[in-house]
Amino acid sequence: MAAIAVELRDVVKEFAEPEKKGEAFAAVNHVNLQINDGEFFSLLGPSGCGKTTSLRMIAGFELPTSGEVFIHGKAMGKTPPYQRPVNTVFQSYALFPHLTIFDNVAFGLQMKGVSQLEIKPRVQEALAMVRLPGYEKRKPKQLSGGQQQRVALARALVNRPEVLLLDEPLGALDLKLRKEMQLELKTLQREVGITFIYVTHDQEEALTMSDRIAVMNRGKLLQVGDSSGIYESPNCRFVADFIGDTNFITGKVHSRHGDTVSVELTSGVWVEAKSDQALNTGQSVTVAVRPEKMHIRSGTRLPNWFEGRVTNIVYIGTDTHYSVRLPGDQLVRVREQNDMPGYSRPLANEGDSVWVGFAVESARVLVE
Amino acid sequence: MSRRRSPWLTLSTILVYGFLYLPIVVLVVFAFNSSRQNVVFEGIVNRDACGPFYWFCRVFQNQDALDASVNTLKIALTSTVLSTLIGTMAALALQRHTFKLKLFAEASLYIPIVIPEIVMGIGILVLFNTVFRFVNTTFDLAPAQRLGLGLGTVIISHVAFSVPFVTLTVRTRLHSFDRAVEEAAADLGANAWTTFRRITLPLIMPGVLAGAMLAFTLSLDDFIITFFTNGPGSTTLPIYVYGLLRRTVTPEVNALSTMWILVVLAALVVSNRVQRRVA
Amino acid sequence: MRESKSVQGTLLATPAMLWMIGLLIVPLILIVVTSFGQRDPDGNVIYTFSLHNYIRLAGIKTNCGDGAAVCFDSLYLRILVRSVGLALATTLLTIVLGYPLAYYVARAPARRRNMLLFLILIPLWTNFVIRVYAWIRILRAFDLLYTPQAVLVGMVYEFIPFMILPMYTSLEKIDPSLYEAAADLGANSLRTFLKVTLPLSLPGVVAGTLLVFVPVMGTFVVSDILGGKQFELVGNLIQGQFLDARDPTFGSAASVILMGMTLIVMIIYTRKFGFGEEVAIT
Numbered sequence: 001m002a003a004i005a006v007e008l009r010d011v012v013k014e015f016a017e018p019e020k021k022g023e024a025f026a027a028v029n030h031v032n033l034q035i036n037d038g039e040f041f042s043l044l045g046p047s048g049c050g051k052t053t054s055l056r057m058i059a060g061f062e063l064p065t066s067g068e069v070f071i072h073g074k075a076m077g078k079t080p081p082y083q084r085p086v087n088t089v090f091q092s093y094a095l096f097p098h099l100t101i102f103d104n105v106a107f108g109l110q111m112k113g114v115s116q117l118e119i120k121p122r123v124q125e126a127l128a129m130v131r132l133p134g135y136e137k138r139k140p141k142q143l144s145g146g147q148q149q150r151v152a153l154a155r156a157l158v159n160r161p162e163v164l165l166l167d168e169p170l171g172a173l174d175l176k177l178r179k180e181m182q183l184e185l186k187t188l189q190r191e192v193g194i195t196f197i198y199v200t201h202d203q204e205e206a207l208t209m210s211d212r213i214a215v216m217n218r219g220k221l222l223q224v225g226d227s228s229g230i231y232e233s234p235n236c237r238f239v240a241d242f243i244g245d246t247n248f249i250t251g252k253v254h255s256r257h258g259d260t261v262s263v264e265l266t267s268g269v270w271v272e273a274k275s276d277q278a279l280n281t282g283q284s285v286t287v288a289v290r291p292e293k294m295h296i297r298s299g300t301r302l303p304n305w306f307e308g309r310v311t312n313i314v315y316i317g318t319d320t321h322y323s324v325r326l327p328g329d330q331l332v333r334v335r336e337q338n339d340m341p342g343y344s345r346p347l348a349n350e351g352d353s354v355w356v357g358f359a360v361e362s363a364r365v366l367v368e
Numbered sequence: 369m370s371r372r373r374s375p376w377l378t379l380s381t382i383l384v385y386g387f388l389y390l391p392i393v394v395l396v397v398f399a400f401n402s403s404r405q406n407v408v409f410e411g412i413v414n415r416d417a418c419g420p421f422y423w424f425c426r427v428f429q430n431q432d433a434l435d436a437s438v439n440t441l442k443i444a445l446t447s448t449v450l451s452t453l454i455g456t457m458a459a460l461a462l463q464r465h466t467f468k469l470k471l472f473a474e475a476s477l478y479i480p481i482v483i484p485e486i487v488m489g490i491g492i493l494v495l496f497n498t499v500f501r502f503v504n505t506t507f508d509l510a511p512a513q514r515l516g517l518g519l520g521t522v523i524i525s526h527v528a529f530s531v532p533f534v535t536l537t538v539r540t541r542l543h544s545f546d547r548a549v550e551e552a553a554a555d556l557g558a559n560a561w562t563t564f565r566r567i568t569l570p571l572i573m574p575g576v577l578a579g580a581m582l583a584f585t586l587s588l589d590d591f592i593i594t595f596f597t598n599g600p601g602s603t604t605l606p607i608y609v610y611g612l613l614r615r616t617v618t619p620e621v622n623a624l625s626t627m628w629i630l631v632v633l634a635a636l637v638v639s640n641r642v643q644r645r646v647a
Numbered sequence: 648m649r650e651s652k653s654v655q656g657t658l659l660a661t662p663a664m665l666w667m668i669g670l671l672i673v674p675l676i677l678i679v680v681t682s683f684g685q686r687d688p689d690g691n692v693i694y695t696f697s698l699h700n701y702i703r704l705a706g707i708k709t710n711c712g713d714g715a716a717v718c719f720d721s722l723y724l725r726i727l728v729r730s731v732g733l734a735l736a737t738t739l740l741t742i743v744l745g746y747p748l749a750y751y752v753a754r755a756p757a758r759r760r761n762m763l764l765f766l767i768l769i770p771l772w773t774n775f776v777i778r779v780y781a782w783i784r785i786l787r788a789f790d791l792l793y794t795p796q797a798v799l800v801g802m803v804y805e806f807i808p809f810m811i812l813p814m815y816t817s818l819e820k821i822d823p824s825l826y827e828a829a830a831d832l833g834a835n836s837l838r839t840f841l842k843v844t845l846p847l848s849l850p851g852v853v854a855g856t857l858l859v860f861v862p863v864m865g866t867f868v869v870s871d872i873l874g875g876k877q878f879e880l881v882g883n884l885i886q887g888q889f890l891d892a893r894d895p896t897f898g899s900a901a902s903v904i905l906m907g908m909t910l911i912v913m914i915i916y917t918r919k920f921g922f923g924e925e926v927a928i929t
Binding site: 376381385389394458462476482490535633 | 654655656657658659660663664666667668669670671672673674675677678681744745747748750751752766767769770771772773774775776777778780781782784785787804807808836857858861862864865866867868882885886889895898899902905906909910913
Binding site for chain 3: 059060061080082083086087088091092094095096097098107108111112155156159
């Protein structure tokens with residue numbers, strides 16, 4: 001069992017709202033979280049969900065209103081940022097505009113009182129690591145966005161922090177560069193073996209890079225798990241909706257056998273889906289199914305198959321997307337891969353009546 | 369940021385603010401002094417129908433003070449309008465066009481910043497004297513028609529030192545101006561003049577207003593240039609007060625100054641509102 | 648920024664250029680010309696080319712009382728040195744007193760910043776002469792009226808807003824995440840200030856120096872009202888020549904020297920620190 005690098009224990013952060021005098025708003029609301037040593041851990045959520053505030057509390061820029069932050073078992077209390085064994089890569093990079101690249105990277109070492117003799121090779125090593133050797137004498141303004149991003153990374157890593165905090169570090173880069181940097185960051189993290197805590201609002205980015213992901217919304221921690229766990233078995237509607245595409249079909253719990261639940265839809269049809277949560281008969285629930293786990297057939301009467309009408313077809317090369325209106329006016333999207341040999345013809349035409357359905361294991365019952 | 373400021377920083381800030389307001393408080397308090405000599409505070413005045421506002425009432429019977437106030441406003445308003453117009457035009461020229469002598473034009477606008485005001489003042493005085501003497505003798509003008517220092521010379525001089533500041537202010541606004549909106553206007557069928565009137569001008573208006581405010585302030589506050597270029601009938605408030613300082617200064621001056629502070633404050637609040645609406 | 652080459656630019660710039668040439672450049676040339684001239688008994692200027700005004704400023708006299716052919720009088724040199732010294736002292740004091748305030752305002756919450764800035768500006772709108780006049784009573788209470796210290800206090804008071812505003816502008820422009828980055832990399836508040844805040848606010852200090860040093864060099868009101876007749880500055884000297892003593896040629900020569908000294912000090916200074924880019928914002 002790996003040691004715990006960072007732990008948040010019942011952490012709350014409230015901010016006073018200037019518009020509503022005296023009223024406090026909880027940016028982070030009773031969060032408990034353990035991040036393992038050497039892990040690439042992502043905090044994922046929409047803007048304002050509390051992920052950046054959580055990161056800033058680990059860095060020490062903000063102090064929790066209540067609860068405690070631990071780094072390698074040590075309670076941080078009111079330890080100022082400059083005494084914490086962590087370093088941050090800022091969203092805006094925050095490179096010092098008046099210093100050269102060398103002095104930017106050397107800054108942390110100089111603050112620690114590392115000897116001049118040792119600083120030079122370490123800075124060069126760090127710049128080599130981010131593939132920017134020979135840029136020592138330039139100023140930040142003379143570098144492109146991607147290069148500045150690498151300098152920010154080198155400036156943090158050169159201090160050999162116990163934990164590296166990254167606040168949407170790729171947000172300002174264009175898509176292509178972003179993809180490159182994602183892979184590079186992941187490789188770098190494996191090489192240096194430092195715990196990375198990575199804040200992002202981009203679900204694809206989080207899925208690509210992370211060992212584990214924590215999904216947050218409105219200050220609350222909703223689910224923690226690895227990429228496939230979060231994608232395949234979301235534990236609430238928000239997670240299912242935020243990560244990837246999902247069809248939501250609403251209904252009421254009818255009966256339960258083990259982890260298989262029968263749900264009666266508003267149209268009167270029954271479907272079966274999986275759940276590990278406690279449910280009551282008659283409770284309103286949502287059945288979530290990924291579009292790629294739904295299929296179209298021309299005729300069948302198995303469970304979880306319904307008749308519907310194709311309202312729209314979009315061909316996008318690798319797949320074709322079908323919108324199908326089910327009885328009870330529920331609209332679902334179905335994604336069929338175009339992996340048939342030869343020229344892919346659509347499985348149906350607009351206006352056709354088709355059967356759509358999914359395997360019981362592909363559907364999850366979520367409580368509203 | 370939850371970072372706490374050091375108490376020393378707060379303390380020194382408060383002290384410097386105190387330093388800035390101490391003379392103003394003293395100025396206002398002495399406007400209510402019962403002593404005519406106004407050297408030490410001898411209690412609150414209470415005379416005639418005006419009571420504690422005795423000195424304020426006296427100001428309104430003082431024709432010189434009233435004339436100086438009117439002159440100050442006339443000069444400030446006229447020179448503000450002129451310098452805003454000229455300065456905005458220059459800003460547009462410098463920011464958007466290339467033309468002969470552009471470099472010279474840019475450099476000349478920095479002159480008032482790097483040359484002490486007194487040098488400008490006496491330079492303009494020498495110029496006016498030279499020109500006027502030449503005109504007056506060449507055309508052998510009658511005494512009543514002779515050219516001389518007055519409201520006109522003061523206004524022309526105020527425009528000279530205000531224009532560069534207006535230009536700088538408007539240029540900073542133009543600098544962040546997205547010219548695509550002008551192209552969009554042209555694309556939608558607006559001609560050059562309509563584009564300027566409907567799009568460009570409203571967008572740079574905050575900068576123009578800020579420049580006008582600056583010009584107005586500089587003109588109101590100016591002493592040195594006015595000192596050298598004023599003549600009969602163009603005494604401004606600072607010149608009037610400066611003249612009084614050589615004789616006895618009664619609390620009237622304090623009362624006059626207090627009223628000016630109130631008028632200026634009221635004007636500022638109004639202009640702030642207007643600017644906010646425009647911005 | 649795209650620029651179009653056209654007569655439009657010339658037309659737009661013409662009025663401003665007329666003003667700048669007519670009321671700044673021509674007068675400056677006139678002063679230089681006048682400074683080489685001589686005064687006739689009526690106080691009118693005779694245009695010659697004579698260096699006697701400059702020789703007089705340097706303190707070299709030909710008609711000495713004790714019969715010597717040439718003697719030296721340091722009166723005017725002392726005035727010049729006093730003016731430079733006062734301007735330097737004023738500049739330094741405005742930096743020392745103004746910096747903490749500028750820093751405080753720049754780091755205040757955005758909502759309060761405008762109010763705090765406004766408070767700095769309000770005294771400026773009350774009129775230069777009246778502000779100096781108000782100091783008479785305060786300085787008298789401290790028994791400082793008509794002393795060099797009184798002039799220094801008056802100068803600092805008059806010009807400190809012009810130091811605070813550009814310093815504020817450059818302090819306010821510093822991205823707050825730079826402070827966090829410095830803290831994150833192990834710098835405490837003092838080291839953050841020395842290594843990040845101070846160097847990044849230097850352009851503001853340079854601009855402020857330009858806006859304080861130049862006018863202090865050329866003002867005569869403060870020394871006139873608060874310093875009495877004992878504390879004469881170049882400004883007082885020039886003013887006297889144009890009004891009381893009525894020797895415009897000597898006054899012009901003093902102005903040329905004043906201009907020269909100001910430019911030399913500013914050039915040395917800006918060479919060292921760069922031209923204050925913040926001037927454009929204030």
